[in-house]
Amino acid sequence: xxxxxxxxxxxxxxxxxxxxxxxxxxxxxxxxxxxxxxxxxxxxxxxxxxxxxxxxxxxxxxxxxxxxxxxxxxxxxxxxxxxxxxxxxxxxxxxxxxxxxxxxxxxxxxxxxxxxxxxxxxxxxxxxxxxxxxxxxxxxxxxxxxxxxxxxxxxxxxxxxxxxxxxxxxxxxxxxxxxxxxxxxxxxxxxxxxxxxxxxxxxxxxxxxxxxxxxxxxxxxxxxxxxxxxxxxxxxxxxxxxxxxxxxxxxxxxxxxxxxxxxxxxxxxxxxxxxxxxxxxxxxxxxxxxxxxxxxxxxxxxxxxxxxxxxxxxxxxxxxxxxxxxxxxxxxxxxxxxxxxxxxxxxxxxxxxxxxxxxxxxxxxxxxxxxxxxxxxxxxxxxxxxxxxxxxxxxxxxxxxxxxxxxxxxxxxxxxxxxxxxxxxxxxxxxxxxxx
Amino acid sequence: xxxxxxxxxxxxxxxxxxxxxxxxxxxxxxxxxxxxxxxxxxxxxxxxxxxxxxxxxxxxxxxxxxxxxxxxxxxxxxxxxxxxxxxxxxxxxxxxxxxxxxxxxxxxxxxxxxxxxxxxxxxxxxxxxxxxxxxxxxxxxxxxxxxxxxxxxxxxxxxxxxxxxxxxxxxxxxxxxxxxxxxxxxxxxxxxxxxxxxxxxxxxxxxxxxxxxxxxxxxxxxxxxxxxxxxxxxxxxxxxxxxxxxxxxxxxxxxxxxxxxxxxxxxxxxxxxxxxxxxxxxxxxxxxxxxxxxxxxxxxxxxxxxxxxxxxxxxxxxxxxxxxxxxxxxxxxxxxxxxxxxxxxxxxxxxxxxxxxxxxxxxxxxxxxxxxxxxxxxxxxxxxxxxxxxxxxxxxxxxxxxxxxxxxxxxxxxxxxxxxxxxxxxxxxxxxxxxxxxxxxxxxxxxxxxxxxxxxxxxxxxxxxxxxxxxxxxxxxxxxx
Numbered sequence: 001x002x003x004x005x006x007x008x009x010x011x012x013x014x015x016x017x018x019x020x021x022x023x024x025x026x027x028x029x030x031x032x033x034x035x036x037x038x039x040x041x042x043x044x045x046x047x048x049x050x051x052x053x054x055x056x057x058x059x060x061x062x063x064x065x066x067x068x069x070x071x072x073x074x075x076x077x078x079x080x081x082x083x084x085x086x087x088x089x090x091x092x093x094x095x096x097x098x099x100x101x102x103x104x105x106x107x108x109x110x111x112x113x114x115x116x117x118x119x120x121x122x123x124x125x126x127x128x129x130x131x132x133x134x135x136x137x138x139x140x141x142x143x144x145x146x147x148x149x150x151x152x153x154x155x156x157x158x159x160x161x162x163x164x165x166x167x168x169x170x171x172x173x174x175x176x177x178x179x180x181x182x183x184x185x186x187x188x189x190x191x192x193x194x195x196x197x198x199x200x201x202x203x204x205x206x207x208x209x210x211x212x213x214x215x216x217x218x219x220x221x222x223x224x225x226x227x228x229x230x231x232x233x234x235x236x237x238x239x240x241x242x243x244x245x246x247x248x249x250x251x252x253x254x255x256x257x258x259x260x261x262x263x264x265x266x267x268x269x270x271x272x273x274x275x276x277x278x279x280x281x282x283x284x285x286x287x288x289x290x291x292x293x294x295x296x297x298x299x300x301x302x303x304x305x306x307x308x309x310x311x312x313x314x315x316x317x318x319x320x321x322x323x324x325x326x327x328x329x330x331x332x333x334x335x336x337x338x339x340x341x342x343x344x345x346x347x348x349x350x351x352x353x354x355x356x357x358x359x360x361x362x363x364x365x366x367x368x369x370x371x372x373x374x375x376x377x378x379x380x381x382x383x384x385x386x387x388x389x390x391x392x393x394x395x396x397x398x399x400x401x402x403x404x405x406x407x408x409x410x411x412x413x414x415x416x417x418x419x420x421x422x423x424x425x426x427x428x429x430x431x432x433x434x435x436x
Numbered sequence: 437x438x439x440x441x442x443x444x445x446x447x448x449x450x451x452x453x454x455x456x457x458x459x460x461x462x463x464x465x466x467x468x469x470x471x472x473x474x475x476x477x478x479x480x481x482x483x484x485x486x487x488x489x490x491x492x493x494x495x496x497x498x499x500x501x502x503x504x505x506x507x508x509x510x511x512x513x514x515x516x517x518x519x520x521x522x523x524x525x526x527x528x529x530x531x532x533x534x535x536x537x538x539x540x541x542x543x544x545x546x547x548x549x550x551x552x553x554x555x556x557x558x559x560x561x562x563x564x565x566x567x568x569x570x571x572x573x574x575x576x577x578x579x580x581x582x583x584x585x586x587x588x589x590x591x592x593x594x595x596x597x598x599x600x601x602x603x604x605x606x607x608x609x610x611x612x613x614x615x616x617x618x619x620x621x622x623x624x625x626x627x628x629x630x631x632x633x634x635x636x637x638x639x640x641x642x643x644x645x646x647x648x649x650x651x652x653x654x655x656x657x658x659x660x661x662x663x664x665x666x667x668x669x670x671x672x673x674x675x676x677x678x679x680x681x682x683x684x685x686x687x688x689x690x691x692x693x694x695x696x697x698x699x700x701x702x703x704x705x706x707x708x709x710x711x712x713x714x715x716x717x718x719x720x721x722x723x724x725x726x727x728x729x730x731x732x733x734x735x736x737x738x739x740x741x742x743x744x745x746x747x748x749x750x751x752x753x754x755x756x757x758x759x760x761x762x763x764x765x766x767x768x769x770x771x772x773x774x775x776x777x778x779x780x781x782x783x784x785x786x787x788x789x790x791x792x793x794x795x796x797x798x799x800x801x802x803x804x805x806x807x808x809x810x811x812x813x814x815x816x817x818x819x820x821x822x823x824x825x826x827x828x829x830x831x832x833x834x835x836x837x838x839x840x841x842x843x844x845x846x847x848x849x850x851x852x853x854x855x856x857x858x859x860x861x862x863x864x865x866x867x868x869x870x871x872x873x874x875x876x877x878x879x880x881x882x883x884x885x886x887x888x889x890x891x892x893x894x895x896x897x898x899x900x901x902x903x904x905x906x907x908x909x910x911x912x913x914x915x916x917x
Contacts, residue, residue: 012848013848016791016792016846016847016848017791017792018792019477019792019793019794019847020475020476020477020517020792021477021518021579022516022517022518022579022581022582023579023580023581023778024581025516025558025581026558026560026561026580027560028560028563028564028580028581028776028778030774030775030776030777031567032567033564033567033568034560034563034564034567034776035564036558036560036561036563036564036580046461047462047490047534047536047537048464048469048472048488048490048534049469049472049473049517049534050468050469050471050472055472056472059471059472059475060468060471060472063468063471068467068471069467069468069471072466072467072468074466074468075466075467075468078469091778093778093779093788094788095788095791325789326789329788329789
């Protein structure tokens with residue numbers, strides 16, 4: 001397959017669009033009343049300008065491109081100390097705005113290409129991907145451990161390679177291998193069952209979506225698993241009746257929905273398949289009154305917007321030919337794909353739920369700290385940052401936090417433990433399953 | 437992995453001592469960290485600091501200054517680096533003192549209308565905190581992440597300057613670490629530790645630290661006068677074919693001192709963004725547009741302001757002025773009235789089309805000199821294919837005026853940067869020769885200022901600088917003395 005994944009050198013023109021104005025360093029809205037908040041986990045933790053938001057990361061890119069900066073172990077470390085959350089991107093108003101995460105990842109791709117990246121702990125992921133097709137060093141057979149309750153109840157979940165179904169539930173590695181998150185696929189499958197849906201899973205044949213590899217700059221590994229997945233998905237569509245792929249993982253969703261489109265063959269392989277996040281999928285049933293909440297969940301909750309189901313799905317319009325403003329100018333953004341209102345609407349509809357918003361939400365949500373390979377590379381910092389977010393949730397008066405990403409789920413729970421908070425992170429599907 | 441070539445000036449023993457003062461995580465000599473501080477938005481040539489230090493306490497700053505003074509190492513104070521005059525780019529290397537982590541709002545006195553801030557407090561942070569008390573500050577058209585105290589001590593301006601003057605005129609007290617490490621206070625807090633309300637009626641020694649571009653000390657706390665926010669906003673927008681007509685109107689209306697902000701902008705500056713390269717103004721478009729921002733407590737007060745404005749309009753039109761009531765472009769007007777703003781200044785509407793670079797001849801120029809200076813600026817800028825994106829603003833009624841041109845340029849192209857630099861310096865020379873004075877001047881401007889300065893004035897500056905900074909370590913060479 002041919003991929004259009006740009007190198008840092010190919011992004012040089014947009015790198016030079018950054019003024020270093022520092023707009024990206026904090027969230028701010030005029031209001032009234034005006035609101036302000038920190039937005040960059042890396043800037044909050046490390047402080048120096050180079051670590052601060054896109055202004056800093058682009059200084060690194062600029063330094064590489066103008067020959068001033070060469071790789072040192074500390075410099076490589078610095079480019080990986082970023083959650084690639086896109087919080088800075090949301091503040092920027094200049095023409096390089098649509099490319100900010102791309103620039104950061106292009107630096108990492110260069111580091112990998114030059115043999116200096118990723119960081120040693122992250123290399124374990126790369127090795128695990130090659131050996132196990134997942135970043136958790138999990139043996140294939142463990143992938144289906146979460147299905148045991150269904151087997152035990154003599155209602156096993158279909159293996160879609162053996163039994164056709166119109167819906168593929170793509171579980172994702174975190175839900176399958178990460179023990180504290182395992183209730184997420186259980187709840188998802190339970191809801192699907194309660195809705196009477198005909199669905200199946202790839203089971204032991206599921207492989208990683210490639211998101212982690214892409215975030216770390218390991219483009220070859222990303223392409224390997226992405227191409228394999230695209231071929232599997234096409235085969236499932238052509239030969240096993242799959243029309244829809246549902247995933248509960250924000251990272252998988254972002255990868256399949258966005259990163260895979262960098263392949264020139266995307267339409268050929270996935271053009272006829274609907275890719276949808278569980279939350280979005282369930283919303284249709286909710287609106288049709290088929291998802292009826294009959295049980296009370298008497299909890300005070302707040303909601304954390306994951307980066308990958310939020311601002312990473314913003315669609316940017318660019319004046320490609322210069323016919324509207326000038327060639328390459330950033331024209332605007334659309335939130336149509338971002339899952340902001342849908343999870344909140346369903347959450348608030350659950351009987352007994354008392355909902356409180358945090359200050360930094362939606363496009364300005366404060367990253368949990370787990371993205372961009374940080375949870376693997378810098379676990380202590382990831383948990384520390386998650387503690388900041390948990391505290392923000394607690395400050396609303398909520399007892400529990402809800403989200404729709406297994407990565408956020410794991411990391412925020414780590415953060416809660418770190419600050420000795422009783423607050424727990426639940427996935428929205430867990431609450432929905434409890435209410436059905 | 438190839439090694440980074442070490443800068444010759446970096447001394448690991450100095451780094452070690454700095455780490456001892458502020459902690460290992462807050463001091464470094466690593467090049468990738470220093471590189472991010474080597475440039476800003478301006479045309480000023482990038483230069484690296486040798487060390488970067490992030491203090492979190494006043495005592496740490498004192499220790500850093502004592503050490504730097506002993507070792508004769510330059511120190512460059514830095515808050516957000518958002519100025520467009522290269523003011524934080526080290527001329528002689530040295531220690532870059534990044535103050536962003538000293539960002540507490542120590543007090544907002546809602547009764548006496550002043551606040552005490554640390555240097556790292558941003559406009560965004562301050563705006564959000566003040567709004568809870570229905571208070572406001574004179575927000576500049578800079579990024580919300582810019583530092584409020586740096587703006588004030590560098591004679592920055594803002595949306596209330598038409599009424600109250602420069603932001604430095606709102607300073608009520610200061611705490612400063614001198615280049616030799618001593619901690620001093622000026623203003624009422626010098627007499628009673630907890631009194632931060634006024635610099636007067638004491639001798640105005642706050643002037644030792646304002647307008648000196650970080651060359652006389654490190655401000656660690658600042659008291660600032662803040663103002664209540666009246667609920668009713670009314671903006672009067674007018675156009676005129678010439679700066680002569682616009683200037684006459686601004687002077688006339690300015691006499692009544694009813695506006696928080698009274699500004700005229702050339703057609704090129706009213707565009708979002710500024711056209712780059714230069715493009716001619718459509719023939720039918722007026723060359724000047726103005727906005728007069730007023731806030732009132734009651735409808736009657738607003739109507740009274742409206743009455744005055746109409747009277748001024750009538751007077752000017754009777755004189756044969758081309759003045760007309762007009763509609764200011766919506767986004768541009770929003771950018772002027774909804775401050776601080778993410779879409780103005782050095783961010784979206786100024787630099788976007790050119791690509792990354794922005795600098796200015798930013799000056800205080802008497803109102804009656806605006807027109808001749810503008811005519812020459814226009815010629816200089818158009819000759820260099822740059823838009824004459826010029827702004828004129830009254831301060832404190834008609835007491836003095838600001839005249840500046842915002843010049844975007846593509847940072848990627850060295851020839852274009854140099855073209856803009858030459859244009860800007862040429863414009864500055866014209867302004868200086870007409871009695872204007874640049875504010876927040878880069879070194880290129882300082883050279884031109886000092887060429888024209890009375891010798892006694894220059895000697896006085898040198899004596900003061902020597903008294904405060906005997907080893908000339910604070911932002912060395914930034915004043916081009």
